[in-house]
Amino acid sequence: xxxxxxxxxxxxxxxxxxxxxxxxxxxxxxxxxxxxxxxxxxxxxxxxxxxxxxxxxxxxxxxxxxxxxxxxxxxxxxxxxxxxxxxxxxxxxxxxxxxxxxxxxxxxxxxxxxxxxxxxxxxxxxxxxxxxxxxxxxxxxxxxxxxxxxxxxxxxxxxxxxxxxxxxxxxxxxxxxxxxxxxxxxxxxxxxxxxxxxxxxxxxxxxxxxxxxxxxxxxxxxxxxxxxxxxxxxxxxxxxxxxxxxxxxxxxxxxxxxxxxxxxxxxx
Amino acid sequence: xxxxxxxxxxxxxxxxxxxxxxxxxxxxxxxxxxxxxxxxxxxxxxxxxxxxxxxxxxxxxxxxxxxxxxxxxxxxxxxxxxxxxxxxxxxxxxxxxxxxxxxxxxxxxxxxxxxxxxxxxxxxxxxxxxxxxxxxxxxxxxxxxxxxxxxxxxxxxxxxxxxxxxxxxxxxxxxxxxxxxxxxxxxxxxxxxxxxxxxxxxxxxxxxxxxxxxxxxxxxxxxxxxxxxxxxxxxxxxxxxxxxxxxxxxxxxxxxxxxxxxxxxxxxxxxxxxxxxxxxxxxxxxxxxxx
Amino acid sequence: xxxxxxxxxxxxxxxxxxxxxxxxxxxxxxxxxxxxxxxxxxxxxxxxxxxxxxxxxxxxxxxxxxxxxxxxxxxxxxxxxxxxxxxxxxxxxxxxxxxxxxxxxxxxxxxxxxxxxxxxxxxxxxxxxxxxxxxxxxxxxxxxxxxxxxxxxxxxxxxxxxxxxxxxxxxxxxxxxxxxxxxxxxxxxxxxxxxxxxxxxxxxxxxxxxxxxxxxxxxxxxxxxxxxxxxxxxxxxxxxxxxxxxxxxxxxxxxxxxxxxxxxxxxxxxxxxxxxxxxxxxxxxxxxxxxxxxxxxxxxxxxxxxxxxxxxxxxxxxxxxxxxxxxxxxxxxxxxxxxxxxxxxxxxxxxxxxxxxxxxxxxxxxxxxxxxxxxxxxxxxxxxx
Numbered sequence: 001x002x003x004x005x006x007x008x009x010x011x012x013x014x015x016x017x018x019x020x021x022x023x024x025x026x027x028x029x030x031x032x033x034x035x036x037x038x039x040x041x042x043x044x045x046x047x048x049x050x051x052x053x054x055x056x057x058x059x060x061x062x063x064x065x066x067x068x069x070x071x072x073x074x075x076x077x078x079x080x081x082x083x084x085x086x087x088x089x090x091x092x093x094x095x096x097x098x099x100x101x102x103x104x105x106x107x108x109x110x111x112x113x114x115x116x117x118x119x120x121x122x123x124x125x126x127x128x129x130x131x132x133x134x135x136x137x138x139x140x141x142x143x144x145x146x147x148x149x150x151x152x153x154x155x156x157x158x159x160x161x162x163x164x165x166x167x168x169x170x171x172x173x174x175x176x177x178x179x180x181x182x183x184x185x186x187x188x189x190x191x192x193x194x195x196x197x198x199x200x201x202x203x204x205x206x207x208x209x210x211x212x213x214x215x216x217x218x219x220x221x222x223x224x225x226x227x228x229x230x231x232x233x234x235x236x237x238x239x240x241x242x243x244x245x246x247x248x249x250x251x252x253x254x255x256x257x258x259x260x261x262x263x264x265x266x267x268x
Numbered sequence: 269x270x271x272x273x274x275x276x277x278x279x280x281x282x283x284x285x286x287x288x289x290x291x292x293x294x295x296x297x298x299x300x301x302x303x304x305x306x307x308x309x310x311x312x313x314x315x316x317x318x319x320x321x322x323x324x325x326x327x328x329x330x331x332x333x334x335x336x337x338x339x340x341x342x343x344x345x346x347x348x349x350x351x352x353x354x355x356x357x358x359x360x361x362x363x364x365x366x367x368x369x370x371x372x373x374x375x376x377x378x379x380x381x382x383x384x385x386x387x388x389x390x391x392x393x394x395x396x397x398x399x400x401x402x403x404x405x406x407x408x409x410x411x412x413x414x415x416x417x418x419x420x421x422x423x424x425x426x427x428x429x430x431x432x433x434x435x436x437x438x439x440x441x442x443x444x445x446x447x448x449x450x451x452x453x454x455x456x457x458x459x460x461x462x463x464x465x466x467x468x469x470x471x472x473x474x475x476x477x478x479x480x481x482x483x484x485x486x487x488x489x490x491x492x493x494x495x496x497x498x499x500x501x502x503x504x505x506x507x508x509x510x511x512x513x514x515x516x517x518x519x520x521x522x523x524x525x526x527x528x529x530x531x532x533x534x535x536x537x538x539x540x541x542x543x544x545x546x547x548x549x550x551x552x553x554x555x556x557x558x559x
Numbered sequence: 560x561x562x563x564x565x566x567x568x569x570x571x572x573x574x575x576x577x578x579x580x581x582x583x584x585x586x587x588x589x590x591x592x593x594x595x596x597x598x599x600x601x602x603x604x605x606x607x608x609x610x611x612x613x614x615x616x617x618x619x620x621x622x623x624x625x626x627x628x629x630x631x632x633x634x635x636x637x638x639x640x641x642x643x644x645x646x647x648x649x650x651x652x653x654x655x656x657x658x659x660x661x662x663x664x665x666x667x668x669x670x671x672x673x674x675x676x677x678x679x680x681x682x683x684x685x686x687x688x689x690x691x692x693x694x695x696x697x698x699x700x701x702x703x704x705x706x707x708x709x710x711x712x713x714x715x716x717x718x719x720x721x722x723x724x725x726x727x728x729x730x731x732x733x734x735x736x737x738x739x740x741x742x743x744x745x746x747x748x749x750x751x752x753x754x755x756x757x758x759x760x761x762x763x764x765x766x767x768x769x770x771x772x773x774x775x776x777x778x779x780x781x782x783x784x785x786x787x788x789x790x791x792x793x794x795x796x797x798x799x800x801x802x803x804x805x806x807x808x809x810x811x812x813x814x815x816x817x818x819x820x821x822x823x824x825x826x827x828x829x830x831x832x833x834x835x836x837x838x839x840x841x842x843x844x845x846x847x848x849x850x851x852x853x854x855x856x857x858x859x860x861x862x863x864x865x866x867x868x869x870x871x872x873x874x875x876x877x878x879x880x881x882x883x884x885x886x887x888x889x890x891x892x893x894x895x896x897x898x899x900x901x902x903x904x905x906x907x908x909x910x911x912x913x914x915x916x917x918x919x920x921x922x923x924x925x926x927x928x929x930x931x932x933x934x935x936x937x938x939x940x941x942x943x944x
Binding site for chain 3 (some may be wrong): 280282283286287289290291293294297298300301304306307308354355356358359361362363365366367376378379380381382383385387388389390391392393394396397398401402418419422423425435450451472475476478479480481482486507508511512515516528532535536539542543544546547548550551
């Protein structure tokens, strides 16, 4: 059995409580002298969808990027507090961010297909890790494309350039690419902001499907989307986690005045 | 299936080694530059003196100085940069400020790139056929200077275009808004603001022109002429060609080596002063505008 | 009015390009149809039935590789008299009348072939016509000896092959090292060193080539000679080495700019999939910027191909067909620089050199156009980043 699984069991036994899929403890983030997150604490269980909402610049993207340590590339990045995935602090010195990112998939605001074939796009992450035989790679590419509900549309065109696909297809390709490496956690940074309504609906449907196997964190500008796809919702404002709760309570019965103002559309 | 399987998966230590390797390569390649400079300094510094810069070459160029070559180079460079900067700046202004259609500018940019890729020796042939023979200037400071002016045009135009393009549009529009004509705006606003960048380009071109040898071989240079040039239509000795002569066709090459080191060091010093200055100014400007 | 002056200046590049093309070809094309020695009259003994010889036939006769029988004349080897070997037949001091007499004696030989200026020609000889096919002479010969008497040898292959060797060696050096430098500067160089290193690149690119050639002659040539155990250190390899080195800034800066321009989101996607820095470079960035790399390599090739002084000084200057890069060679530009000063204006030698110049111009133009075509063809139409 995997070391990570043992650690999970170990942590579970020790704490005598639920080990959350995701947990942050009093996380603060600075970029140089600018503080982007202020003491955010939050926990999420397995196979749940968490929506992060809030006005631009509120820190929700920064928060999302904590979980695959994408902020490490930004100059002057500094972190206080703990970020845990499966009970393991991913900012501990012995954690290799490259290995971490192989367990955490990410999808961006815009589709980001590489200028290779469809097949090579999905295989990209697989080829990075270990020397899989080509037959296995093919299997996993197909599986990932099926999971991303793209297989039927591209099965005959796997060798074609990924740039030939439509925007919505490209975004599903990027989801397939992320799924191919079998992450346990999927991060989505406004994945539908560059798409038309029909493509958006397909992606949302896909998120519903994926929830059975994955834990998903999604940043969105669109509150209807958050209400539709998520189990939990977190509202960020000026770097602070203002309100966090079950999505159905969140939108029907918000607690904080800022949350109310935001979901009733009084922010610009 | 045709997809080829991956055979190379970098390990962490391989990556570290690769990084070390390219670091080494980069610094060795630049270290060689330091090597050239240090070598010439070591061998040539002893020769340099005021007399070396002003004296005529003596005893079959084995002693004396490089006065005529130095002065000749300065004259030719002045002609080249004088003509080149006028035409180049005007052309850059046309492309950045006055040309009305984007397609024309694209075409001119294409021409500039084409010209920039033409070897300098071909410019030398052109200069010989046009200035020396067809226009009857003979091998002279003027013919050599004009040839070098043509050679430096691509660099100067490109630089001028960038310099004018970097002037904030709002300033130009403000001036137009105050009732200034396009030309008034250009001479009163755009040109003064672009001046530092224009000068940077001039310094760069000066460095390049000073060191060019091939174009002046047949258009201006003479092997040995122990007098200072008297007019624009006279041929002259020139530093780069003089160095070439000292190294390859002196009466006794070993005997002329000290002179050659001194000449090389002088030439290097002059060109480095200009290109170094230009590069330094450029990156300073870039940084200033970025903030 | 003033504005028109700006427009004229703007189109100056066009004028220069047109002028360059016109003058190169005006002076170069005569090499294809002009006769190299118009002042010489070729003549034979009146009894010799030959009336027309090709340039090759003249050379064959002069070198004793063929006798007159091969061209329908007497079965004897030809006896050639031309300006360069005339003094062999003359006493140390000869009066005009004496020269006339000696030449008349020589002309009595039925195997004689004279190539002399008209005033020197004895009366009792039969002028023949010699045909010169410029195209075949230029591209059908493996020898370059443009002052050879009585007819020059102007085969361009030794020079072209020399240029190819030097360019090849230069590219072998500049492409991998340029890529390495570009990757280092774009990915691993501490930001504080970024501008200083760019300044150093400018300085390296601005080194006068004659200084590089001098340094090469004094330092690199002996080093190449002793390290590779060659009889002479002046080789195509030496020249390629130096040219590759001074072309590094061009190659590296073009690739570095391309690397920096890879859209940030693509790079983050790669990292997000668990790629390391090197994996992202090798699997995403380099494939992505492949057109730019090709462009940079082509531009570097053009630069190396056209470089004159370094090659002139360190490549050994031997216009012989080189079969390995470790032989002395002479390139197209070096030939121009070395010989144009000695070629009388308007002479065949002069036209041939301009022809070489036109050739060099076309070659570099082709490289530049190819680079331009690749760049515009593959310019990414993506809206990313």
